[in-house]
Amino acid sequence: MAKGVMIVAEQREGALRKISLELASTARKLADQTGDEVSAVLLGSGVEGMAAELGKYGVDKVFVGDNAALEPYVTEAHAEVTAKVIKDNDPAIVLFGASVQGKDLSARVAAKLATGLATDCTDVKLDGGKLVATRPMYAGKCFGEVVINAAPQVASLRPNVFPAAENAKAGAVTKVDVAVGEQKSKVLEVQKDTSGKVDLTEANVIVSGGRGMKGPEGYAILEELAEVLKGTVGASRAAVDAGWRPQKDQVGQTGKVVSPNLYVACGISGAIQHLAGMSSSKCIVAINKDAEAPIFTKADYGVVDDLFKVVPELTAVCKKLVA
Amino acid sequence: MNIIACVKQVPDTEAQIKVKADGSGIEEGQIKWVMNPYDEFGVEEALKLKEKNGGDVTVISVGPARAMETIRTALAMGADKGVHICDPAFDGADAYVVANALAAVIKTLPHDIIFCGQRAIDDDAGQVGAMLAEALGVPQLTLVTKLEFAGSSVKVIRPIEGAQLSIETALPCVVTAQKGLNEPRYASLPGIMKAKKKPVDVKDAAAIGVATDAKAKVAKTIPPPARPPGKIVCGDDPAQKAAELGRLLREEAKVI
Ligand SMILES: Cc1cc2nc3c(=O)[nH]c(=O)nc-3n(C[C@@H](O)[C@H](O)[C@H](O)COP(=O)(O)OP(=O)(O)OC[C@H]3O[C@@H](n4cnc5c(N)ncnc54)[C@H](O)[C@@H]3O)c2cc1C
Numbered sequence: 398m399a400k401g402v403m404i405v406a407e408q409r410e411g412a413l414r415k416i417s418l419e420l421a422s423t424a425r426k427l428a429d430q431t432g433d434e435v436s437a438v439l440l441g442s443g444v445e446g447m448a449a450e451l452g453k454y455g456v457d458k459v460f461v462g463d464n465a466a467l468e469p470y471v472t473e474a475h476a477e478v479t480a481k482v483i484k485d486n487d488p489a490i491v492l493f494g495a496s497v498q499g500k501d502l503s504a505r506v507a508a509k510l511a512t513g514l515a516t517d518c519t520d521v522k523l524d525g526g527k528l529v530a531t532r533p534m535y536a537g538k539c540f541g542e543v544v545i546n547a548a549p550q551v552a553s554l555r556p557n558v559f560p561a562a563e564n565a566k567a568g569a570v571t572k573v574d575v576a577v578g579e580q581k582s583k584v585l586e587v588q589k590d591t592s593g594k595v596d597l598t599e600a601n602v603i604v605s606g607g608r609g610m611k612g613p614e615g616y617a618i619l620e621e622l623a624e625v626l627k628g629t630v631g632a633s634r635a636a637v638d639a640g641w642r643p644q645k646d647q648v649g650q651t652g653k654v655v656s657p658n659l660y661v662a663c664g665i666s667g668a669i670q671h672l673a674g675m676s677s678s679k680c681i682v683a684i685n686k687d688a689e690a691p692i693f694t695k696a697d698y699g700v701v702d703d704l705f706k707v708v709p710e711l712t713a714v715c716k717k718l719v720a
Numbered sequence: 721m722n723i724i725a726c727v728k729q730v731p732d733t734e735a736q737i738k739v740k741a742d743g744s745g746i747e748e749g750q751i752k753w754v755m756n757p758y759d760e761f762g763v764e765e766a767l768k769l770k771e772k773n774g775g776d777v778t779v780i781s782v783g784p785a786r787a788m789e790t791i792r793t794a795l796a797m798g799a800d801k802g803v804h805i806c807d808p809a810f811d812g813a814d815a816y817v818v819a820n821a822l823a824a825v826i827k828t829l830p831h832d833i834i835f836c837g838q839r840a841i842d843d844d845a846g847q848v849g850a851m852l853a854e855a856l857g858v859p860q861l862t863l864v865t866k867l868e869f870a871g872s873s874v875k876v877i878r879p880i881e882g883a884q885l886s887i888e889t890a891l892p893c894v895v896t897a898q899k900g901l902n903e904p905r906y907a908s909l910p911g912i913m914k915a916k917k918k919p920v921d922v923k924d925a926a927a928i929g930v931a932t933d934a935k936a937k938v939a940k941t942i943p944p945p946a947r948p949p950g951k952i953v954c955g956d957d958p959a960q961k962a963a964e965l966g967r968l969l970r971e972e973a974k975v976i
Pocket residue numbers: 726727728756758759762780781782783784810811812813814815816818822835836837838839840841842843844845846847848849936937938
């Protein structure tokens with residue numbers, strides 16, 4: 398009988414990623430309702446030390462797979478080992494992060510296990526012991542409550558949505574067999590972004606600019622505000638297509654879907670494709686000189702004025718507030 | 721080169737989505753249907769590979785009768801032939817079912833590289849590419865923004881959070897496309913005329929021999945949670961508005 402909740406932890410370069418703690422806390426909450434165990438799969442090279450931190454966030458048992466072939470992440474190797482650990486331990490529910498790696502891995506593993514997967518969930522609950530996963534569809538224009546009629550029930554959780562709360566458990570380590578065959582894919586190079594900014598999908602604060610920024614130079618004032626708020630700068634598609642900002646900065650239906658605590662939209666009209674990418678943000682601020690701009694329909698706070706005047710003032714105000 | 725591009729017909733990004741009163745899905749009446757935007761990047765990359773290396777591009781779609789329009793769009797862009805997997809049995813299919821249906825057809829065709837979109841903008845599952853790769857037993861390269869073909873392998877760029885990976889993979893493989901990979905071409909008028917005569921093979925579930933029962937089901941569709949109405953921040957000048965906004969963000973929203 399399938400039992401318990403298993404999370405597939407994600408680490409990079411010797412540290413757990415924040416999503417792993419969000420997964421652990423969420424799994425703990427679910428498992429406590431049925432009095433079951435939370436286990437974790439942790440793969441990589443030299444990762445055993447991270448098991449203790451998973452324990453701190455509610456994991457009872459950590460299956461550690463340590464092998465140089467698992468670092469850096471290669472889909473097929475991770476999928477093979479992860480699927481084997483799941484099969485051998487038969488959890489009722491498996492949770493992945495809906496990060497780039499988690500999405501890549503979860504779909505492959507679900508296919509290996511011939512089961513269903515609910516992607517990018519923003520809520521999970523139990524109903525009569527069965528998982529009900531709520532996930533945005535049509536880029537957040539509606540939501541679906543997904544149930545999975547196969548075992549295990551697999552879901553990936555959107556980063557930054559589920560709280561990570563300490564709840565110390567054993568985090569006892571069990572080593573697993575990690576024999577993986579010759580891989581057809583090879584990572585040739587990892588080119589790190591040296592800006593030191595967190596990725597938009599993981600940022601707590603995003604300051605975004607659109608066509609209203611008038612050109613690439615305009616973004617300097619957004620960078621300053623983002624710096625003060627420890628945030629990351631995003632952009633509308635119009636700004637990306639104009640070549641003012643790199644593709645990775647685009648928020649929206651054909652860019653990144655983000656859920657920060659604070660999203661500040663400057664000189665963005667609020668086209669439906671842009672709103673699709675950011676309307677799950679917890680607090681939305683719009684700064685736009687056109688009072689009729691659709692962005693104001695989603696904004697918690699709107700400022701109708703010239704952004705080139707408001708943003709520098711706001712930066713000065715915030716500097717004092719956070720000091 | 722034998723190139724396959726998987727395409728899905730989805731509601732236009734401008735579409736207003738209205739949930740049916742009983743939560744059983746969305747109202748489809750007013751919707752304009754288009755090729756999934758990410759699939760346009762996949763088809764474009766397929767055509768570019770063919771133009772450079774020779775070969776043949778086959779587009780495949782699982783969907784109701786209207787999905788034929790999307791196959792014709794890809795043919796008008798320059799693809800050579802199509803396969804339309806069309807059967808009411810696929811109503812309510814999930815990514816697993818769709819991926820296995822695509823795999824069943826692709827196994828019968830020569831294939832060096834298969835393109836999917838990174839996700840379909842309706843269900844937003846982002847699963848089919850990886851599940852298809854598993855069903856075919858080939859590697860997957862998801863969220864690709866650059867691709868170079870090198871004979872028996874491809875080299876791609878794949879952005880992850882805070883870094884870019886350069887990955888080399890032996891063919892055949894599945895590649896999922898995202899914005900940045902290329903600029904999809906528009907179908908030309910002669911292209912549209914030619915597309916009408918290109919062959920499209922229509923197959924039902926029995927012909928491809930796959931199970932159609934979904935593992936994941938949307939039990940209920942619900943409208944997004946309503947946001948409380950916003951406030952317009954008042955003030956005589958930009959400085960006052962900024963000060964008031966800062967105060968609200970600190971004291972009321974508690975986000976800074
Ligand atoms: C309750 C319900 C009812 C549904 N009813 C129908 C229906 O009547 N008819 C129907 O066709 N679908 C229907 N679907 C949708 C469905 O089967 C999806 O295609 C499937 O869930 C895949 O998820 P996705 O579209 O999000 O694909 P993703 O995994 O996000 O798609 C990624 C990529 O895979 C490829 N791909 C995805 N789907 C297809 C496809 N169908 N054909 C070719 N390539 C594809 C594309 O390249 C796409 O860019 C229904 C889904 C649900 C949940």
